[in-house]
Amino acid sequence: MKRVNLVRLTILTLICVLLAGCWDYIEIETLEFVFGLGVDRVTPEYIVILEMVKTSGGGQHAQVEPKVLSTSSGSVSSGGAALSNVAGLRAFWPHAYVFLMSEQVAREGILDAVEYIARSRQVRGTVWVFVTKDCTVEEVFKSKPPVANSVSEHLNAISLMQENISGFIPLQVWELNQDLTKEGISPVLPTIRLVHERGELVPVVEGTAVLKGDRMVGWLDGHESDILCLLKGVFERGFFVINTEVGEHGRFPITYEIVGNQVDIKPLVKDGRPAAAIKLTMQFGVEEVGRAPINFRDMQQTDSVEAQLATHFKDRIRELLHKVQVEFNADVLGIGQLFRRKQPEAWRHFGSDWDVYFPDLPVELEVRCQVVLTGLSSAPLRVRD
Amino acid sequence: MKELVPDHQGMILVLMFIVGNTLVFPLGGLAGPDIWLAFLTATVLALPIILAMARVRSLMQGSTFFVGFERVLGKWPSRILAFLYGGFAWRLACYVVSDVSNFIQTVALPTTPPVVIATFLALLMLWAAKEGVEVLARFAVMVGKVVLAVLAIIFVLLLSQVDLGEFQPVLYNGFKPVLRGAFQILDFPFLETVVLFWVFDCFGRRVSPYKVFLPGFLAASLVLLIMVSTSLAVVGADRYALYYYPVWTAVGRINVSTFLTRLEAIVGVTFAIGSFVKMAVALLAASRCFAYAFGFSDYRFVVTPLAMGVIAGSRWFITTVLEVDQSAVETHSPDEIMFQVVIPLVVWAFAELKAKNGKANGSSQAGGGEEV
Amino acid sequence: MFFWKHTKKGEPQPRGLDDISPSLRTNLHWLKEDIFVHDQTIAYRGFKTSDPHPRECVLIYADNMVKHEYLSQFVLRPMMRSSLPKHLRGEELAHYAAERILESDGAEFITRYSEIGDKLMDGVGVILIDGCPVAVVVDAQGWAKRAVTEPPSESVVRGPRQGFSEDLGVNISLVRLRLSSPNFKTRFLHVGTQSKTRVAILYLDNVTSMELVEEVERRIKAIDIDAVLDSGYIQELIQDSPYSPFPTIGQTERPDVVAAKVLEGRVAVLVDGSPFALTMPYLLVEAFQANEDYYNHWITATFHRLVRYISFFVTTATPAIYIALISYHPQLIPTNLVISISAARKNVPFPGIVEVIAMGLVFEILREGGVRLPRPIGQAISIVGAIVLGDAAVSASLVSAPMIIVVGLTGVAGFVVPSLNDLAVLIRLSLVLLAAALGLYGFVFGVIAFLLLLSSMESFGVPYLSTMTTLVPQDLKDTVVRVPWWQMVLRPRYLASKDRQRLQGQAGRTDR
Amino acid sequence: MFVLVILVYGAVAALELWLWAERPWKKVLIYLLLTAAAAALASLIVVYGKLPVPEPIGFLGKLFKQWWQGGGKQ
Structure with missing residues (x-):
């Protein structure tokens, strides 16, 4: 028996030696790592833009230099292959950070552009997806982020920081996949703008593109996106500067920071029609009061601030709801999805006509705000007269 | 030669056999969000057959498998049955090998011919089958600990991505899809356990078959339920059945502070190792059955030709990943029902009858069971 | 045993094939001409006992294998000063000499030439007395020995610093020092047709399973090789799975390790001339255990x-x-x-x-x-x-x-x-x-x-992965983890020891 | 390719047989038969690519499927 084992091991090793170096063997240095991928146009021909990195040096002196290449082609993947030819190295997708689409692509329907990313073995599901606003993908990739080596890394860093900088909701391909597939929810994509910063164009992520089906129907700006974040229960630590009335001293701009928010959306059936109840509880920290003579040890003042905050957010939520319900008719909060989950019987009834019901879906709104932190001091700086 | 497997090792062997190559497939995809119900249903439905198998083995206690089997069914019926099950087990080995080779081709090595991978696997399982069930059980325990640990880690890491809402609404389309999903799961992998029936040579005690089959099966069912539900809750109920390998896809999303990412390979590796246990067991069963059908008690000499046949067979039954999906998820072929449900129950009935007769005759002709 | 027979083909043999003759001259003739022919390290010291009845005697020993002062002081001097009574005949002479004259601490009687050959190489003196068909063997081992030093291959920070040397007796004594129980047994075997190396099998009578001891002995006895220069020979000749690169027999240079293994119910084999003891059965986990594990927290x-x-x-x-x-x-x-x-x-x-x-x-x-x-x-x-x-x-x-x-x-x-x-x-x-x-x-x-x-x-019948493929908690206590000593109540199960209890309850631990 | 497959199978069989300690003719016969079957299958697959899989009790399957799907649609 044992001799047979040895023979078998030898055969195994022999076969592997004979087969070594075949088929899928690649050398890592012959790969061109694609960091970012973008589609500027889908019809009549795809315009595919890749941001690749050129590595050089080696050892302690490794250097990374972004290169942006673009081509027009019949599809995203063939564009990528064509660009391998231009680059002289094999385009290697799995390290891509971001996927960008221009507004035009988004308006015409993102499916054509996204399909490859969703299917591909190569591109990972964790790629961030963006829509560019007022600029093309190529311009974004060619802009100069101040710190990061490449635009893609810059965008990746921003997306990871989302909960600290607010103003957008980052989205990865797999989430987009799900949102596109599910009933009763409209996907939203973060948008990229270019801003001037000391003579250089710098990409920033701010605002949201609202999709219905796979077509874009409108924009939300940064502030609206903040509110959307709150409603979607995405945790973020946004700063809000709100003119607050302090007793009889008049109104002062006070800066609040959200330190916690819980949202509870309940689908309801009222008088045979769908409705929704949104209950939002937020905790705030007071960051900066400026000249406002406010003392948070004074319960009355605190209560008044909390009430004003609640009203403020209620108004802004109403505005947002109006925009998405009436202007876009896009269920960005996934209320339909919630209906399907919590009230399957009702959904069986309304589901097919959700588009009809959604624009004038009555929403009960309850907002509770609490001030829980005021920095290290309860009262403002006092200046001696 | 008697090959005796300790109970706990046998249990792990059963567990690994069921979990091993099932892990990555969209099991019970037809049930949609009610997958957990489908799993529970399938477990309940499979239990009688598992119990029947254990019962038959328990009745045969004291003799090696084929001797006991012959005593129950008679010489020629048991040989014919062994031949048929040999074919069934061999086909199962082919299926598992092509599952693995197609998986590897799809996720990692697109241009490597799957037959090369099949050859590697065939060589390894040939060796494993020749070593026998004792060694395989030890191997299964070694590997099982690793596989279960990996699954536990993956489970914990996936928890943050789980959306429990994916399981709602419960029974939106009624109980029919649940039943369909349950039948999928029964067919693959639960009732494939019948192959294991032919593998154990003998057991230590009369209760051993129960101690091996029952906890092994229940643990496997639990592990699969957890893994499958988790991956469904991560990738989404609507998309779950559309992926070839939902667990793989789900694990690709793990991202713990940008450090613990890109863990899919772990799933792939676990899958390959786990599947190996299954294919080796299937080959072992096939060899034992064929050797017995030809009238030999030592099975080792038929292992090599059968393993070489598996290399070819893996390209015969299933050639591309599309068919893997079909076979794993959709087909309810009648021969599977025959082999997995009907025959085991019939054998059980015969065994019970024989046991009763044996008891009745036992007083008059002591130990005359051999002749009857 | 009968190696001299091969070299002695065709020689006329007046007496029984191998028996020592009463005639000193015949004996010396056969020894010099046959058994030790051309061997110049063998010294023949002829002398006579004192009057009134001087008898011719010869002391034979291998040069440099004996303590010369010892031989001259406790063997030669008393022999030469005393006289053998006249009435003694044949074997009685040897017995008389051993009982009344010789002052050395060990005395054995042998009756065969081949035994003389075997014994001499162990560093003893052999006394042949004229007229006596029995030779007296006196212990006088005294070859160059290495001192007991710290083993270079297994040094420890915490733990005993003694290591085995090349001398079998010393090595056994080092183990025995640690297991001073009458249950500690040693079996001796000789291996190697040329080298006649002494091999000792060490085990604990009341712990080790006898089948294991028998199996080890059987395997060692089955060895047919010309020489054994190190325990590595034995290791390779008796191990299971010889084609596998993984070791199935443990080796150590430390007596404390041997003692510990023997206490667990294993068998240790010591080979003369090798500072490496073998322990068996050997499992994969043992490769990951170090003796210091058991001395540290x-x-x-x-x-x-x-x-x-x-x-x-x-x-x-x-x-x-x-x-x-x-x-x-x-x-x-x-x-x-x-x-x-x-x-x-x-x-x-x-x-x-x-x-x-x-x-x-x-x-x-x-x-x-x-x-x-x-x-x-x-x-x-x-x-x-x-x-x-x-x-x-x-x-x-x-x-x-x-x-x-x-x-x-x-x-x-x-x-x-x-x-x-x-x-x-x-x-x-x-x-x-x-x-x-x-x-x-x-x-x-x-x-x-x-x-x-x-x-x-x-x-040796124990699966190599034993403790790794079990789910029984008891067997896992000394694998990846080393549980505290007070928890290791039982000996490992896989060794099938006779007495599995190793700790009586939780005695010795002051628990709060 | 066809020849190569046959050769490889033959070579493996020869090697294995050479390693056997004893060769009872019955075992050798069955061994060779099974190897031949495997080689035949392999070479057929090599030659034809996609080989139909026989379904001895396929008609039962069709029956079952009809029944099952009929049930499912209601």
Whole structure:
């Protein structure tokens, strides 16, 4: 028996030696790592833009230099292959950070552009997806982020920081996949703008593109996106500067920071029609009061601030709801999805006509705000007269 | 030669056999969000057959498998049955090998011919089958600990991505899809356990078959339920059945502070190792059955030709990943029902009858069971 | 036993084939002309007992194997000063001499030439008395011995510093010192047709299973070889799975380790002339256990064990995983790392697999070069190898810097589990080749193969992976973890010891 | 390719038979038969690519499927 084992091991090793170096063997240095991928146009021909990195040096002196290449082609993947030819190295997708689409692509329907990313073995599901606003993908990739080596890394860093900088909701391909597939929810994509910063164009992520089906129907700006974040229960630590009335001293701009928010959306059936109840509880920290003579040890003042905050957010939520319900008719909060989950019987009834019901879906709104932190001091700086 | 497997090792062997190559497939995809119900249903439905198998083995206690089997069914019926099950087990080995080779081709090595991978696997399982069930059980325990640990880690890491809402609404389309999903799961992998029936040579005690089959099966069912539900809750109920390998896809999303990412390979590796246990067991069963059908008690000499046949067979039954999906998820072929449900129950009935007769005759002709 | 017979073909033999003749002259003739022909180290010291009835005697011994003062003081002097009574005949002479005259502490009687041959090489004096067909053997061993020193291959920080030397008697005494129980038994065997090496089997009568002892004895007895110069011979001749590179018999230079193994119900084999004791059965877990584990705090010991397991994995798997990742799955490497590896490899002319094998070979050459050299030169070699070669190779773009890290890590981790270090090289190489063929999946196939090999192995009837393939808590107590001593109530189950109780209850532990 | 497959199978069989300690003719016969079957299958697959899989009790399957799907649609 044992001799047979040895023979078998030898055969195994022999076969592997004979087969070594075949088929899928690649050398890592012959790969061109694609960091970012973008589609500027889908019809009549795809315009595919890749941001690749050129590595050089080696050892302690490794250097990374972004290169942006673009081509027009019949599809995203063939564009990528064509660009391998231009680059002289094999385009290697799995390290891509971001996927960008221009507004035009988004308006015409993102499916054509996204399909490859969703299917591909190569591109990972964790790629961030963006829509560019007022600029093309190529311009974004060619802009100069101040710190990061490449635009893609810059965008990746921003997306990871989302909960600290607010103003957008980052989205990865797999989430987009799900949102596109599910009933009763409209996907939203973060948008990229270019801003001037000391003579250089710098990409920033701010605002949201609202999709219905796979077509874009409108924009939300940064502030609206903040509110959307709150409603979607995405945790973020946004700063809000709100003119607050302090007793009889008049109104002062006070800066609040959200330190916690819980949202509870309940689908309801009222008088045979769908409705929704949104209950939002937020905790705030007071960051900066400026000249406002406010003392948070004074319960009355605190209560008044909390009430004003609640009203403020209620108004802004109403505005947002109006925009998405009436202007876009896009269920960005996934209320339909919630209906399907919590009230399957009702959904069986309304589901097919959700588009009809959604624009004038009555929403009960309850907002509770609490001030829980005021920095290290309860009262403002006092200046001696 | 008697090959005796300790109970706990046998249990792990059963567990690994069921979990091993099932892990990555969209099991019970037809049930949609009610997958957990489908799993529970399938477990309940499979239990009688598992119990029947254990019962038959328990009745045969004291003799090696084929001797006991012959005593129950008679010489020629048991040989014919062994031949048929040999074919069934061999086909199962082919299926598992092509599952693995197609998986590897799809996720990692697109241009490597799957037959090369099949050859590697065939060589390894040939060796494993020749070593026998004792060694395989030890191997299964070694590997099982690793596989279960990996699954536990993956489970914990996936928890943050789980959306429990994916399981709602419960029974939106009624109980029919649940039943369909349950039948999928029964067919693959639960009732494939019948192959294991032919593998154990003998057991230590009369209760051993129960101690091996029952906890092994229940643990496997639990592990699969957890893994499958988790991956469904991560990738989404609507998309779950559309992926070839939902667990793989789900694990690709793990991202713990940008450090613990890109863990899919772990799933792939676990899958390959786990599947190996299954294919080796299937080959072992096939060899034992064929050797017995030809009238030999030592099975080792038929292992090599059968393993070489598996290399070819893996390209015969299933050639591309599309068919893997079909076979794993959709087909309810009648021969599977025959082999997995009907025959085991019939054998059980015969065994019970024989046991009763044996008891009745036992007083008059002591130990005359051999002749009857 | 009968080796002299072969050399003595055709010689006329006046008496029984092998029996010592009463005639001193005949005896000397056969000894000088046949058994020890041309052997000039054998000394024949003829003398006579004193009057009134002087008898011719000869003291035979092997030069330098005996203590000469001892022989002259306690053997020759009393013999020459005393007289043998006249009425004594034949065997009585020898008995009288042993009982009344000789002052040495051991005296044996032998009646065969071949025994003289065997005994003399053990360093004894043999006295032949004229007219007596029995030879008296007196103990006078006195060859050069090495002192009991700390074993170089297994040094410890905490623990006894005694190591075995080359002398069997001393070695057994070192073990016996630690197990002063009458149950501690020693069986002696002689192995080797030429070398006649003494081999001792050590076990505890009331613990070790007798089948095991019998099996060991049977296997050693079955050995038919000309000489045994080290326990390594025995090890290779009696071990299970001889084609597998994994050891199935343990070896140690430390008496405390032998004592511990014997206490667990194992059998130890000591071989004369070798400072390495063999212990059997030997399981894979033992490679990861060190004697210090049992002397240190159990938590630290457990941690060190964990480190050993990890190191073994690192040393065998790292290059294979590295090759698999850079050549097949760059998508699995974190982005920053993949960029820097790619940059580092930009100007390297060789593919990764060549790099790994070449650097692995260089490392092995440096190691092999250093092992047998005197320590200062060995250090110089490692410095040249590590710093000069490594650094220069990277600067010259012959190899990439990550590769140096991989090879260095592999090498260092290998030293953590010394007993498996040699075979780790083999495992590493085969895994690297497989990884180069099929990436991570090739690596996995290799791992499966090695696990199968391990699963199929046995050592003296005990499965090689015993404690690793069990789910019984009792058997897991001394595997990856080392539970505190007060918890190790029972001896390992797989050894089927007679008496499994090792600790009486929880005695000895003051529990609050 | 066809020839190569046959050769490889033959070579493996020869090697294995050479390793056997004893060769009872019955075992050798069955061994060779099974190897021949495997080689035939392999070479057929090599030659034809996609080989139909026989379904001895396929009609039962069709029956079952009809029944099952009929049930499912209601």
